[in-house]
Amino acid sequence: MSILVYAEHRNHKFNKASYELISFGNKLAGDLNTNVFAFTTGTLAREDLKTLGNYGCNTILHFPQDVSDDEKQLSRIISDIASERNASIVLIPHSFRGRAAAPRVAIRLKASLAQAISGYPVSLKPMVVNKRAFSGKALIEETLVADISVLTLNANTFGLIENVVEPAIEVLSIDAGSAATRVIQSEVQSGKVLLSEADIVVSGGRGMRSADNWQPLEELAEVLGAATACSRPVSDEGWRPHHEHVGQTGKVVSPNLYFALGISGAIQHLAGISASKVIVAVNKDPDAPIFGAADYGIIGDLQTVLPRLTEAFRKHKSQS
Amino acid sequence: MNILVCISNVPDTTTRIKFTADNKSVDYTGVQWIINPWDELALTRAIELKEAGKANKIMVISVGNSTVEATLRKALAAGADEAIRVDAEALDSFSTASHLADAIKQYPADIILCGIESSDYNGSSVGGMLAEMLDLPSVSSVSSLEIEGGSIKITREIEGGRQQLETALPAVLVVQKGIAINPRIPSMRGIMTARTKPLKVITASAVNAESQINSYDTPPQKSSCRMIDPENLDELVELLHKEARVI
Amino acid sequence: MNFEYTEEQLMIRQAARDFAQRELIKDVIERDTHSIYPTEHVKVLAELGFLGMLVDPKYDGGGMDTISYVLAIEEISKVDSSVSVIMSVNNSLVCYGLENFGSEAQKEKYLKPLARGDKTGAFLLSEPEAGSDATSQRTTAEDKGDYYLLNGTKNWITSGNTAGTYLVIAQTHPEKGHKGINVLIVDRNTPGITVGPHEDKMGMRSSDTHSVMFNDVKVPRENRIGEDGFGFKFAMKTLEGGRIGIAAQAVGIAAGAFERSVKYAKERKAFGTELMNHQSVAFKLAEMAVKIENARNLCLKAAWLKDQNKPYGYASAMAKYYAAEAAMWVTTEAVQIHGGYGYVKEYHVERLMREAKLTQIYEGTSEIQKIVISRQINNDY
Numbered sequence: 017m018s019i020l021v022y023a024e025h026r027n028h029k030f031n032k033a034s035y036e037l038i039s040f041g042n043k044l045a046g047d048l049n050t051n052v053f054a055f056t057t058g059t060l061a062r063e064d065l066k067t068l069g070n071y072g073c074n075t076i077l078h079f080p081q082d083v084s085d086d087e088k089q090l091s092r093i094i095s096d097i098a099s100e101r102n103a104s105i106v107l108i109p110h111s112f113r114g115r116a117a118a119p120r121v122a123i124r125l126k127a128s129l130a131q132a133i134s135g136y137p138v139s140l141k142p143m144v145v146n147k148r149a150f151s152g153k154a155l156i157e158e159t160l161v162a163d164i165s166v167l168t169l170n171a172n173t174f175g176l177i178e179n180v181v182e183p184a185i186e187v188l189s190i191d192a193g194s195a196a197t198r199v200i201q202s203e204v205q206s207g208k209v210l211l212s213e214a215d216i217v218v219s220g221g222r223g224m225r226s227a228d229n230w231q232p233l234e235e236l237a238e239v240l241g242a243a244t245a246c247s248r249p250v251s252d253e254g255w256r257p258h259h260e261h262v263g264q265t266g267k268v269v270s271p272n273l274y275f276a277l278g279i280s281g282a283i284q285h286l287a288g289i290s291a292s293k294v295i296v297a298v299n300k301d302p303d304a305p306i307f308g309a310a311d312y313g314i315i316g317d318l319q320t321v322l323p324r325l326t327e328a329f330r331k332h333k334s335q336s
Numbered sequence: 337m338n339i340l341v342c343i344s345n346v347p348d349t350t351t352r353i354k355f356t357a358d359n360k361s362v363d364y365t366g367v368q369w370i371i372n373p374w375d376e377l378a379l380t381r382a383i384e385l386k387e388a389g390k391a392n393k394i395m396v397i398s399v400g401n402s403t404v405e406a407t408l409r410k411a412l413a414a415g416a417d418e419a420i421r422v423d424a425e426a427l428d429s430f431s432t433a434s435h436l437a438d439a440i441k442q443y444p445a446d447i448i449l450c451g452i453e454s455s456d457y458n459g460s461s462v463g464g465m466l467a468e469m470l471d472l473p474s475v476s477s478v479s480s481l482e483i484e485g486g487s488i489k490i491t492r493e494i495e496g497g498r499q500q501l502e503t504a505l506p507a508v509l510v511v512q513k514g515i516a517i518n519p520r521i522p523s524m525r526g527i528m529t530a531r532t533k534p535l536k537v538i539t540a541s542a543v544n545a546e547s548q549i550n551s552y553d554t555p556p557q558k559s560s561c562r563m564i565d566p567e568n569l570d571e572l573v574e575l576l577h578k579e580a581r582v583i
Numbered sequence: 584m585n586f587e588y589t590e591e592q593l594m595i596r597q598a599a600r601d602f603a604q605r606e607l608i609k610d611v612i613e614r615d616t617h618s619i620y621p622t623e624h625v626k627v628l629a630e631l632g633f634l635g636m637l638v639d640p641k642y643d644g645g646g647m648d649t650i651s652y653v654l655a656i657e658e659i660s661k662v663d664s665s666v667s668v669i670m671s672v673n674n675s676l677v678c679y680g681l682e683n684f685g686s687e688a689q690k691e692k693y694l695k696p697l698a699r700g701d702k703t704g705a706f707l708l709s710e711p712e713a714g715s716d717a718t719s720q721r722t723t724a725e726d727k728g729d730y731y732l733l734n735g736t737k738n739w740i741t742s743g744n745t746a747g748t749y750l751v752i753a754q755t756h757p758e759k760g761h762k763g764i765n766v767l768i769v770d771r772n773t774p775g776i777t778v779g780p781h782e783d784k785m786g787m788r789s790s791d792t793h794s795v796m797f798n799d800v801k802v803p804r805e806n807r808i809g810e811d812g813f814g815f816k817f818a819m820k821t822l823e824g825g826r827i828g829i830a831a832q833a834v835g836i837a838a839g840a841f842e843r844s845v846k847y848a849k850e851r852k853a854f855g856t857e858l859m860n861h862q863s864v865a866f867k868l869a870e871m872a873v874k875i876e877n878a879r880n881l882c883l884k885a886a887w888l889k890d891q892n893k894p895y896g897y898a899s900a901m902a903k904y905y906a907a908e909a910a911m912w913v914t915t916e917a918v919q920i921h922g923g924y925g926y927v928k929e930y931h932v933e934r935l936m937r938e939a940k941l942t943q944i945y946e947g948t949s950e951i952q953k954i955v956i957s958r959q960i961n962n963d964y
Contacts, residue, residue, distance in 0.1 A: 026495055026496065085499070085501075086473075087464070087467070087473070087474045087475065087476060088467070088468075088472075088473050088474065091464075091468065111495055112476065112477045112492070112493055112494045112495055113476075113494065113495075115460050115476070116464055116474065116475075116476030116477065116510065117464070118461070118464065119429070119433075119460075119461040119462075119463070119464030119465040119468065120464045120465070120467060120468040120474070122430075122461075122465065122546075123430075123433075123464075123465050123468035123469055124468060127546075128430075128546040128547050129429065129430070129461055129465075129546070129547070130547065131458075131459055131460045131461055132458070132460070144550070147458075148458065148555070149456065149457050149458055149552075150347075150353045150455070150456055150457075150458075151349065151455050151458060152555060153352075153353045153554075153555070154353050154355075154362075154552050154553065154554060154555070155552070155553045155554070155555050156457075156549050156550075156551070156552055156553070157549070157550045157551045157553075158547050158548065158549050158550065159547065159548045159550055160546070160547050161544075161545065161546050161547060161548060162546050196473030196503060196504045196507070197473055197475055197501050197502065197503040197504070197507075198501060198502045198503075199499050199500070199501050200489075200499075200500040200501060200502060201499065201500040202494075202497065202498075202499045202500075203497045203498055203499075204494070204495075204496050204497030205496050205497055206496075208496065210495055210496050212495060213495070215582075216582070216583070240583070258479070258513060258514050259493060259498075261513065264349060264373075264455065265373055265374070265513050266513055272582040273576065273580075273582040273583065283349075283350065284349065290555060293580075293582060294576065294580045294582045295558075296572065296576070297561070303850050303851045303852065305850055307561045308558070308561070309558055310558070310561045311558060311559075311561060311562065311580065312561065312562050312563075312564055312572055312575060312576070312580075313561040313562070313563050313564065314563070314564050314566050314569075314572070315563065315566065316566035320566070321566050321569075324566070324569050325569055325572075327569075328569040328570050328572065328573045329573060329583075331570070331573075332573045332577065332583070336577075406590050406593075406594075409590065409594070410594055410597075413594060518605060519601070521598045521601045521602055521631060522594060522598050523598075523630060523631045523632045523645075524595070524631065524632030524633065524635075524636045524644075524645025524646075524647055525632050525645065527591060527594055527595060527598075527645075527647075528640060528645065528646055528647075531591075
C-alpha cells in the first residue's frame with residue numbers, strides 16, 4: 017500500500033498547491049503507516065524536484081516527457097503508476113488538468129473519486145470525506161466505497177507542513193503512448209499571481225463603476241502579492257476578462273484572504289468564495305448581503321477607501 | 337457531425353436547499369428543476385453550431401426518472417432534435433457515467449458535451465468518467481468550440497492562460513463558461529415543435545454507486561462581521577495580521 | 584377544477600422570466616429615464632415568438648393558450664411594462680382582432696407579419712375628446728366607393744410611431760351613431776398620416792406613445808374589417824380580450840414590486856433586526872401576497888374562459904379592475920417598505936409605482952370596468 021501524489025508545476029517550478037498536496041499525502045502516509053510517492057511529468061531541474069522532499073516526500077517519480085496536456089495519456093500514466101506502486105490513495109490537485117484527469121484515473125483504477133474535498137478526511141478506513149455541495153449551500157459527508165480513493169484538493173484547504181527529508185528521484189522510462197489531442201497554441205500569462213493558487217485575492221464588483229477604475233485595485237493586489245478577480249456583472253460587462261470571474265458559474269476560490277470590493281454579495285458570488293478563510297468586504301451600502309458573509313467590513317466609497325487600504329498595507333509591509 | 341449533450345436536472349440555483357429531518361437526504365419539495373447551467377451552455381453552443389450549418393443532429397440525454405422529462409423537453413424546445421432518458425436513478429457520478437456510457441454505445445455521436453460540473457453535487461466527474469468508460473479522448477475546461485469540416489477546434493482554460501487544441505473524434509468535451517454567452521431561451525415555435533420531437537426512454541442495467549452520502553449539513557454561519565472605521569484602516573491591517581493571521 | 588399549470592405553460596413562463604431577468608433588466612432604468620424605445624428587445628420578443636404567441640400557427644403565430652400568455656406578460660411586466668404593453672397591444676388587440684374578424688386575404692397580408700413580429704401593430708381608438716366613451720368618434724372614414732377617406736386625430740396610441748400596421752376606428756355614418764363606425768387596416772406609410780411628438784409620460788416611458796393625425800388618407804375598401812358598421816362591436820370585442828393582457832401586466836407590476844420588497848425586507852435591518860421581523864412590514868407583505876394571488880387568479884380565470892370559448896367580458900373586466908387597483912396599492916406600499924431607497928430610481932419600485940398608475944387608466948379605466956361589471960350584475964340578478 018502507498019500514497020501517490022500527482023505534483024503539477026508551472027514554468028518548471030512546483031507551485032504551493034503541489035507542496036500542500038505532498039504535505040497532505042505525508043500526513044496520510046503517517047496515519048496509515050505507509051509511504052508517499054510523488055509523480056511528476058515534464059522538464060524539471062533536479063534541485064527543483066528535490067524541493068518536494070521539504071514536505072516529507074521520500075520518493076519522486078519523474079517522467080521527463082511532458083504528458084500533462086493530454087487527459088487520456090496523463091490519466092493512463094498516473095493510473096499505471098498507482099497500480100504498480102499499489103497505491104490505495106491517489107492525490108491530485110484540483111487544477112484544470114488535475115480535475116480533468118482525476119475521473120479518468122478513478123475509472124481505470126476502479127476507485128472511488130471525490131473532487132475538491134474540504135480538508136483532511138474524517139476517516140481513512142473506510143475513507144470518509146467532507147465536501148461542499150449545492151455550490152456552497154451545503155456540506156456533505158461522503159463515504160468512498162471502493163478500496164482505492166482518488167482525491168482532489170483545492171489550494172489552501174490543507175496548508176503546508178514542512179518535514180525535510182532527502183528524497184530519492186527515480187527517472188521513469190515508460191511507453192507514453194500517443195496523444196489523442198494536439199495543442200496548437202498556448203497562451204500563458206507569466207508574472208501574475210494565479211487566481212486558483214493565490215493566498216490573497218482582491219476582487220472587484222459592479223461598485224467599481226467602470227473598467228477604467230481598476231488601476232487602484234491592481235495596485236492593492238500588487239502590494240499584497242494577490243491575484244485579481246471580479247464578480248459576474250463585471251466580466252459580463254467586459255470590464256475584466258472572463259477568467260477572473262469568481263462565482264457559481266465562474267471560478268471557486270479558496271484563498272486565505274479575499275477582498276470583496278464593491279461586490280454586493282449575490283448568492284451566486286458567495287458560492288464561489290465561501291471556502292475563503294477570511295473575507296474583507298468594502299461596500300457603500302451597509303445592507304449589502306456581502307457583509308453577512310464577511311469577517312471584516314468597511315462601509316464607504318471605494319474611491320476613497322481603496323487608496324487608503326493600499327497605503328495601510330504598504331505601510332505594514334515596509335514595517336515588517 | 338452529430339452532437340450529444342449530457343444533461344443533468346438540478347434544483348434552480350436560487351432555491352434554498354433544505355434537508356430532511358435526519359439530515360440524510362435533500363428535501364426536494366417545492367424545488368423548481370432546471371437544466372444544469374453548464375449543460376445549458378453546452379446545449380446552446382450545439383444549437384448555435386447547428387444553426388450555422390456546422391452540425392447535423394443534436395441529441396440530449398439524461399439519467400433519471402420521469403421527472404427529468406420536463407427538462408429534456410425544454411432542451412427539445414430550445415432546439416435539440418432528439419432526447420433520450422435513461423430510466424435509472426443517478427446515485428452518484430459513477431453510476432450516472434455508467435448509464436450514460438451504456439446508452440451512448442447505442443446512440444453514438446461525434447461530439448459528446450458535458451458541463452464541467454453540476455450545480456447540485458459539484459462533482460466535476462461525469463464527463464471524464466464517461467470518456468474513460470468509452471475509451472475516448474477528452475478535453476476539459478473547454479471555453480470555445482468550432483467545427484471546421486470534419487474536425488473541431490477547441491480552446492480550453494489552463495492555469496494562467498489558455499490553449500487551442502485539436503482532438504481526434506469522437507471525443508468528450510467538458511465545457512465551462514464561455515462556450516456560449518447566454519443560454520438559449522426556447523421560442524414559442526420551439527416549444528410548439530418540441531411536442532412532436534422524439535423522447536426515447538431506455539431501460540438500464542443495475543449499477544452500484546462508488547460513493548455514498550452519509551449526511552448533509554448547512555455550512556457554518558460566519559460569526560458577525562466586524563465593522564472597521566474607514567478612517568482607521570490600520571486597525572484592519574492589525575486585525576488581519578494579529579487576529580486572523582492571514583498577512 | 585385544476586389549479587396546476589401544464590409543463591408547457593411553465594416552460595413559457597420560464598422563457599419569459601429568463602428573457603426579462605437576463606435581458607430586460609439591464610438598462611431598464613436608463614430606458615425609462617430617457618424614454619428610449621426598446622428596439623432590440625422588441626426584436627428578441629419577435630424572435631422568441633412572444634409578439635404573436637396567441638395567433639394560430641397557420642398564420643405564423645405561436646398557437647399558445649391565453650393562460651400561457653398571462654404568465655408571460657406577468658413575467659415581463661415584473662421588469663418592464665413598456666415592453667409588455669407593446670406585446671399586449673400587438674397580441675390581444677391587433678392580432679386578435681385580425682385573426683377573429685379579418686378576411687383570409689387580410690390575415691395573409693397583415694396578420695402574418697404581425698404574428699411573426701416583423702411589424703408591430705397599433706390600435707387607434709382613443710381621441711382627444713373620446714377616451715373611455717368610444718361611441719363618440721370624431722375621426723371620419725368617408726365612403727368613397729373604392730376607398731375610405733380618413734380624417735381626424737387619434738390620441739395616446741401605443742406604438743404610434745413604430746407600428747407598421749394600424750387598426751383605426753372611425754365614423755362612416757354619423758347618423759347611425761355607434762352603428763355607423765368602421766374599423767380599417769391602415770398601413771403606417773400611407774400618405775396623409777402625421778405622427779405627433781412622443782408623449783412624455785409619467786410611467787411606461789419607453790413605450791412609444793403618440794397622437795396620430797389623418798388628413799385625407801385613402802384606405803382601400805378591402806381594408807375594412809367585417810361588414811359596414813362593424814367597427815364599434817369590433818372595438819368592444821377586442822378590448823374584452825385586451826383587458827386580460829393589461830390585467831396580467833398589472834399582476835406583473837405588483838408581483839415585481841412584491842418580490843423586491845420581500846428581498847429587501849429580508850436583507851435590510853432596522854432596530855437590530857430584519858424588516859421582515861417587524862410586524863408592520865410583515866403584515867404589509869402578507870396583504871400584498873393575498874392581493875396579488877387574487878388578481879392573478881381573476882386573470883387566469885378570464886384567460887381560461889377565453890380559451891374555453893366561453894363569455895369572458897365580465898371576468899376580464901373584474902380582472903383588469905382588481906389587478907390595476909392591487910398594483911397601485913402594492914407598488915405604493917413597496918415604496919413605503921423601501922423607505923428612502925424606494926423613492927430613488929435604483930431600487931425600481933418607484934418606477935413600478937408609476938407604471939401601475941397607467942393600468943388603472945388605459946384600455947378602460949377602473950371606472951369603466953366597474954360600469955361593465957355593474958351592468959352585467961344588473962342584467963344577471
